[in-house]
Amino acid sequence: MTLLAGKIAFVTGAGRGIGAAAARLFAREGARVLLAARTEAQLKTVTEQIRAEGGTADHVVCDLADAAGVRGAVERTVEVYGRLDIAFNNGATIQRPGPLDVLPEAEFDHVCAVNLKGVWLAMAAEVAAIRATAGSGAIVNTSSVGSLMGNPELPAYGAAKRAVNSLTESAAVTYGPEGIRVNAIAPGNTLTEMIRAWEADSPGLQDRLIAATPLRRAAQPDEIAEAAAWLLSDRASYVTGTVLRVDGGARA
Template sequence: MDTTPNTPTPNTTTPAVVRDGLLAGKVAFVTGAGSGIGAAAARLFAREGARVLLAARTESRLKAVTEDIRGLGGIADYTVCDLADADDVRAAVDRVVHLYGRLDVAFNNGATGTPPGPMDQVREADFDHVYTVNLKGTWLAMVAEVTAIRATAGTGAIVNNSSVGSLWGNPELPAYGAMKRAVNSLTESAAVTYGPEGIRVNAIAPGTTLTEMVREWEDNSPGVIERLNARTPLGRAAEPEEIAQAAAWLLSDRSSYITGTVLRVDGGMSA
């Protein structure tokens, strides 16, 4: 639901695969790739010349996105993976190397949320699940990805998907914001640790983006998108591909001197 219908939106026409694109010749791994930002990223990375392995929990969605990519001439496969399962995460990264012989870049996008509300209304089970998926799952993926990059490509790049909700107090989504802030810290620590090996690690912090998670938030709190858009200088929510474009650039060699940053992709909301 974009509450500013007169605002121009980006052209999302899907071109054919660009063989000399941003990620040409690279092997990419994307979590949460069945929908939203992850699906947009998988499609974009393939168009930009990467061979892509998609990972998420729902096979039907993964299969649909993979078939879309292949239909446009891209190279893609998928693996079912639950970020709450450590063995699943490690096996998914191993499968990238098994399929394509290497790993160059990874986009850790997969995440879950909790019903909006103040901290005292967050159920302990929900808090634990958000921790397991959004923080521990990202940590597990990063460790496996660094190991795979080091053993195959030698150098590479990782991007973690954070949130502008991690950058300030988040009374409506306190557990989600806390885990994403911790992801920022993991990102910075990994950048310092693995930079000397030529492995760059960055994060993106999207603002309001028209994903299932945000639409569910709108369903639970009618008017929230309009309220967030009113705080955004560009006056609208992002399309998932706009966020994916930032991730693609950070994973590409064009950002070769950038590591340890949390890039705000938020239409100016945090300015």
């Protein structure tokens, strides 16, 4: 029996990085997956990879800063597969590194619109879809180890992710009585396009992060996806309201 056998899964940020790794993993573990992201070419590539491996996947273009688009993407999952069981809210954007007093207001607003409001919009739509179709299910949000401490290089990003932790806990308390579990993962240094963009503006970033990580290496996106898959599975049936660090010990 595979980890997610028979589940219907919705994944945001599924065109690359952790989201793409998760979509592929969820399909290998038996889920039928609806991929959502802004870039259709990336979505098509991942969808075709899943299908080539014998999995079931479809995709929808979705900007997490667009409320109607977020709701429509979740509704599309139900249209294609008939219900929603599990959701992985992974999509996010990064800010330009630097102290908070030099960050343009428009960029702060965009980070919050995608990384916080986008998660809130998705969760609200997902809870409604799970309640109306499957009846019970699970949601996992992608936070960040950077939300668990002061974050001088990415202050807006860290603040939005810390707010996601709070939303996760509040949702777990609210929807637990209905059988809907809500958790978050807090990845550490992971080799994604996002962290490479950060490194381009912060030379030596990988050396600093690896030195602060007891396992002395960065994570691969697949390793982060494994944690999300477990939390979404029935094997985590008594886990809700947690923010699980997947950081190589960086915050130990």
